[in-house]
Amino acid sequence: MQDHVAWMRMALQEAHKAFEKDEVPVGAVVVHEGRVIGRGHNLIESLQDPTAHAEMLAMTAAANYLASWRLDQSTLYVTLEPCMMCTGAFLLARVPLIVYGAKDPRYGACGSALQLTDGKELDIRTEVISGILAEPCSQLLKEFFTKIRQNRS
Numbered sequence: 001m002q003d004h005v006a007w008m009r010m011a012l013q014e015a016h017k018a019f020e021k022d023e024v025p026v027g028a029v030v031v032h033e034g035r036v037i038g039r040g041h042n043l044i045e046s047l048q049d050p051t052a053h054a055e056m057l058a059m060t061a062a063a064n065y066l067a068s069w070r071l072d073q074s075t076l077y078v079t080l081e082p083c084m085m086c087t088g089a090f091l092l093a094r095v096p097l098i099v100y101g102a103k104d105p106r107y108g109a110c111g112s113a114l115q116l117t118d119g120k121e122l123d124i125r126t127e128v129i130s131g132i133l134a135e136p137c138s139q140l141l142k143e144f145f146t147k148i149r150q151n152r153s
Contacts, residue, residue, distance in 0.1 A: 004099055007031055007077040008133045012101070014041040014054060015079045015140055021046055025140045028054040028078040030062035030071065030095075037074070038062030054078060055086040059093060071095045079137040081108030081130065087116045091124045099129045101137030 007029060014027025018041035030038035040057025044050060055078050063069050072094035076082075079101045082090065087109035090098060098110060098117065109116045110128045119125035 004077070004129065004132045007036075007075070008079070008099065008101055008137075010036060010039070011054075011077045011079050012133060012136060012140070014039055014058075015137070018042040018054065019140060019144055025144050026054040026078065026080045028058040028076060030058045030074050030076055032062065032066065032071070032074040037065040051085065053083070053086050055082050056089060059086075059089060059095075063093070069093060075099060077132075079133075080104050080141065081110050081112055083107045084109040084114055084116060087114075091116065091122065091126060094124070095126055097127045097129070099132055101131070101133045102141060103130060103134070 010029045011027045015025040018027060019025035023042040023045055027041045029036045038058040038061035040054045040061060042054050043052040055076060062071055062074060070093060074095055075097040076090055076095050077099045081100045081104040082098065103112045105112045107113055117126045117128050
């Protein structure tokens with residue numbers, strides 16, 4: 001459990017980088033054999049790329065590091081429950097464990113809005129652990145959206 005908290009803190013650092021860039025503050029790290037091999041934070045607005053989610057960027061970095069698309073010995077840590085695109089990508093990459101902080105009731109695909117990780121529809125399963133540092137992850141998102149609303153007023 002302590003390791004999960006430590007890795008999530010690193011993902012939260014990535015989320016803060018997104019916040020500073022006026023991106024939705026989501027951060028992710030991919031851990032393999034006890035070290036971070038991929039990291040990312042949302043860059044959707046900066047890159048004008050709908051796939052530039054924190055998880056996707058971290059996964060690409062991890063795959064490049066391993067020189068393999070298979071991340072079957074890796075764990076994803078992300079501050080917000082992954083959407084269907086990101087969850088699907090991690091399932092296809094054979095990631096055995098996804099750990100996230102805050103739930104996403106609108107778009108979360110690890111049990112909140114959708115459930116893609118249990119293998120009922122697919123022959124691929126991944127374990128999910130939720131709620132690690134959920135409060136600071138949620139708080140950062142709330143601060144961001146409050147800031148956005150204030151700037152629009």
